Amino acid sequence: MMSHFALPSGQHSVIPKYKSERPMWEEFNNHPINSQFVHSDARSSEKNKRNRMIADIFLNIRIWTLFALFGGVYIYIQNHRRRPPFPVINTHANDLFHRKANQDYATNASALINTAFTTHPTTPFALALPNAHKIILPACLSNFVKSNRDLDHRELVRQDFYAGYPGFEAQDVLHARGDMLLDIIKTKLGQNDGIMSVLDVNLKTALRIHWGEEREWRTLDWHADTTVIIACAASSVFVGPEKCDDEEWLKLVQGYVMAYFSAVGELHAYPAWSRRIVQRFFSPNASACRKYVARARVIMRDVVADRKRRVEEAKADGRDLPVWNDALAWTQAAPGGKEVEAGDLQLSLAMAAMFTTSELFRQALIDVASHPDIIAPLREEYQQQSAKHGISVAAANGMVLMDSVLKESQRRSAAVVALERVALKDVILPTGHTLPRGTHIMVDSTSLLSPAHYSDPESFVADRFLRKREAGDNFSQFVQSGPDYSVFGGGRHICPGRFFAGNELKIAMAHVLDKYNIRLKKGYVSTPLEIGVYKVVDSKVAFEIRRRTED
Numbered sequence: 094m095m096s097h098f099a100l101p102s103g104q105h106s107v108i109p110k111y112k113s114e115r116p117m118w119e120e121f122n123n124h125p126i127n128s129q130f131v132h133s134d135a136r137s138s139e140k141n142k143r144n145r146m147i148a149d150i151f152l153n154i155r156i157w158t159l160f161a162l163f164g165g166v167y168i169y170i171q172n173h174r175r176r177p178p179f180p181v182i183n184t185h186a187n188d189l190f191h192r193k194a195n196q197d198y199a200t201n202a203s204a205l206i207n208t209a210f211t212t213h214p215t216t217p218f219a220l221a222l223p224n225a226h227k228i229i230l231p232a233c234l235s236n237f238v239k240s241n242r243d244l245d246h247r248e249l250v251r252q253d254f255y256a257g258y259p260g261f262e263a264q265d266v267l268h269a270r271g272d273m274l275l276d277i278i279k280t281k282l283g284q285n286d287g288i289m290s291v292l293d294v295n296l297k298t299a300l301r302i303h304w305g306e307e308r309e310w311r312t313l314d315w316h317a318d319t320t321v322i323i324a325c326a327a328s329s330v331f332v333g334p335e336k337c338d339d340e341e342w343l344k345l346v347q348g349y350v351m352a353y354f355s356a357v358g359e360l361h362a363y364p365a366w367s368r369r370i371v372q373r374f375f376s377p378n379a380s381a382c383r384k385y386v387a388r389a390r391v392i393m394r395d396v397v398a399d400r401k402r403r404v405e406e407a408k409a410d411g412r413d414l415p416v417w418n419d420a421l422a423w424t425q426a427a428p429g430g431k432e433v434e435a436g437d438l439q440l441s442l443a444m445a446a447m448f449t450t451s452e453l454f455r456q457a458l459i460d461v462a463s464h465p466d467i468i469a470p471l472r473e474e475y476q477q478q479s480a481k482h483g484i485s486v487a488a489a490n491g492m493v494l495m496d497s498v499l500k501e502s503q504r505r506s507a508a509v510v511a512l513e514r515v516a517l518k519d520v521i522l523p524t525g526h527t528l529p530r531g532t533h534i535m536v537d538s539t540s541l542l543s544p545a546h547y548s549d550p551e552s553f554v555a556d557r558f559l560r561k562r563e564a565g566d567n568f569s570q571f572v573q574s575g576p577d578y579s580v581f582g583g584g585r586h587i588c589p590g591r592f593f594a595g596n597e598l599k600i601a602m603a604h605v606l607d608k609y610n611i612r613l614k615k616g617y618v619s620t621p622l623e624i625g626v627y628k629v630v631d632s633k634v635a636f637e638i639r640r641r642t643e644d
C-alpha cells in the first residue's frame with residue numbers, strides 16, 4: 094500500500110540514520126570514552142550482580158502477588174467505573190475481559206436492541222461496545238437530542254476517533270471547535286452551480302479511465318473501482334485541477350481514509366490507558382497515517398506556493414488574476430484558513446466525504462442492478478433534466494426518482510442507531526432519567542426497517558420516497574432529516590455535506606447508467622454486512638459492467 098510513497102526529496106539528508114542495530118545504552122557502555130571509567134573485571138562482576146538481582150526480582154513470589162493484586166484492583170476499578178446507570182443488554186456473568194459482551198455486540202447488535210425495546214420500550218438502556226458503554230435512547234427522544242446543546246456530536250467524535258493522536262490530524266481539523274470548514278462545506282459546496290460542471294467532467298473522465306470502454310461484460314474490482322470514482326469526483330472540487338487526477342494524490346487520500354478508520358477500529362480493542370502507546374509504536378495503520386499526513390502537507394504546500402506564484406506573475410504582467418473554485422482556494426481565503434495546514438484540511442474533507450459517499454454509491458449500484466426495470470426511467474429522467482437545465486443544481490433537484498432511489502438505498506443500509514452524542518454536563522431526559530456528564534448516547538433507528546413505518550421494509554422500492562413526497566410528506570427528500578429518519582443526523586450537527594453528497598451521487602449514478610449496462614452476477618443476492626450497530630455494503634459483490642453502444 095505504501096509503495097507509491099516517495100519521501101520528500103532530500104529528507105534522508107536531514108534525518109541522520111542511526112548507524113547501529115545495537116541498543117543505544119549498550120553502545121554507550123561500550124564506547125571507549127565511557128568504558129575507560131570502568132575496569133573490565135569489575136565491569137563483568139557488576140554485570141553479574143545486576144543480572145542476579147533482576148532474576149531474584151522476577152522469581153520472587155511476593156512481587157508476582159503484588160502484580161496480580163494491582164492488576165485485579167485496576168480491572169475492578171475499570172469495570173466499576175465503566176458501569177452505566179442503565180441496564181446493560183449484553184452483559185454476561187464471569188465475563189471479566191468482556192469477551193462475550195464484545196462478541197455479542199459485534200455479531201448481534203441489532204437483534205439485541207430490538208429485543209431490549211420489548212422490555213424497555215420508552216426508557217434508555219446500555220450497550221457495551223469494546224471501547225465504551227453507549228446508552229441507547231428510544232426514537233421518541235430524537236427531537237430532544239437534536240435540539241439539546243449539552244449533547245454534543247463533535248466532542249463525541251473527538252473522543253471516539255482519537256483526535257490529538259499523531260497522524261490523526263485530519264480529525265482535529267474536521268471536529269475543531271471553530272466553524273471554518275463547516276461554513277465552507279455549507280456555503281460553497283452545497284448548492285453551487287459552478288462545481289456541477291467540474292463534477293460532471295471529472296466523473297466522465299474517471300469512468301472512462303477506471304471502468305473503461307470495453308463492450309464485453311466484465312467484473313469490476315468492486316471496492317477499488319467504486320471508491321476511485323468518488324475519490325476523483327470529490328478531489329476535483331476539494332483539491333482542484335492540479336491534483337484531482339494525480340495518481341499519487343488519489344492513492345494518498347484513499348489510503349489515508351482506509352488506514353485511519355482501520356487504526357481507529359484496532360485502537361477500540363485496547364484498554365484506554367494503552368491506546369496512545371499502541372497508536373504510537375505498534376499500529377502499522379497509525380504509522381501509515383503519519384506518513385500520509387507528512388506527504389499530504391508537502392504536496393499541498395507546493396500547490397499553494399505554486400498558486401501564489403502564478404497570482405504574483407499575473408499581477409506583475411498586468412493580466413487577469415487566476416481564480417480557483419475549489420475547497421483549497423476557499424479555505425485559503427477564509428479567516429484563519431492559512432494557519433491550518435492545507436494538507437490536513439484536504440485529508441479531513443476526504444475523511445468526511447469519501448467513505449460515506451462511496452458506500453452509498455456502492456449500495457445504490459447494487460440496488461439498481463438488482464432491479465433492472467428502474468434503469469430506463471432513471472436514464473430518461475437524467476436526459477430530460479439535463480436537456481432542460483444543463484448540468485446544474487436545478488437538474489439534480491429535478492432528478493426526483495434518483496433522489497428516491499438514493500434515499501431508499503440509504504434506508505436499507507443505514508446503521509441501527511443515529512445521533513451519536515456525548516453529554517457535556519448532567520442532562521435530565523424527558524423520561525426523568527439523568528445522563529451523567531461524559532455519557533455517550535445513540536438514538537434508536539431500527540424504525541428504518543420496521544413494518545410499522547415502511548410497508549415491506551426489507552424490500553427495495555425505488556419510488557417509495559417519491560410517492561411519499563408526492564403525497565405531501567416533507568421528510569422524503571434525500572437531504573431531509575425527520576423525526577424517524579436521521580441518517581444524516583439532525584439539529585445543529587446535521588451533516589453539512591449532504592447536499593454535495595446528493596448532487597455528486599446523482600451525477601455519478603446518471604453517468605454510470607447513461608454509459609454502461611450493469612448487472613450482478615447471475616443468482617447473486619446481496620445484503621449489507623452488520624458490524625455491531627453499523628452496516629457496511631456487501632464487499633464481495635460480483636458486479637458486472639459493459640460499455641453501452643448507444644451514446
Ligand code: HEM
Nearest residue numbers: 445446449450453512513580581582583586587588590594
Ligand atoms: C452519503 C454521505 C454522507 C453521510 C451518510 C453522512 C452522514 C453524517 C452524519 C450521520 C453526521 C453526524 C450528524 C449528527 O449526528 O447530527 C455527519 C456529520 C458531518 N458530515 Fe457527513 N455524511 C455524508 C457526506 C458528507 C460529505 C460529502 C461531507 C463533506 C463534504 C460531510 C461532512 C460532514 C461534517 C463536517 C460533519 C460534522 C458536522 C458537525 O459536527 O457539526 N459529510 N455526516
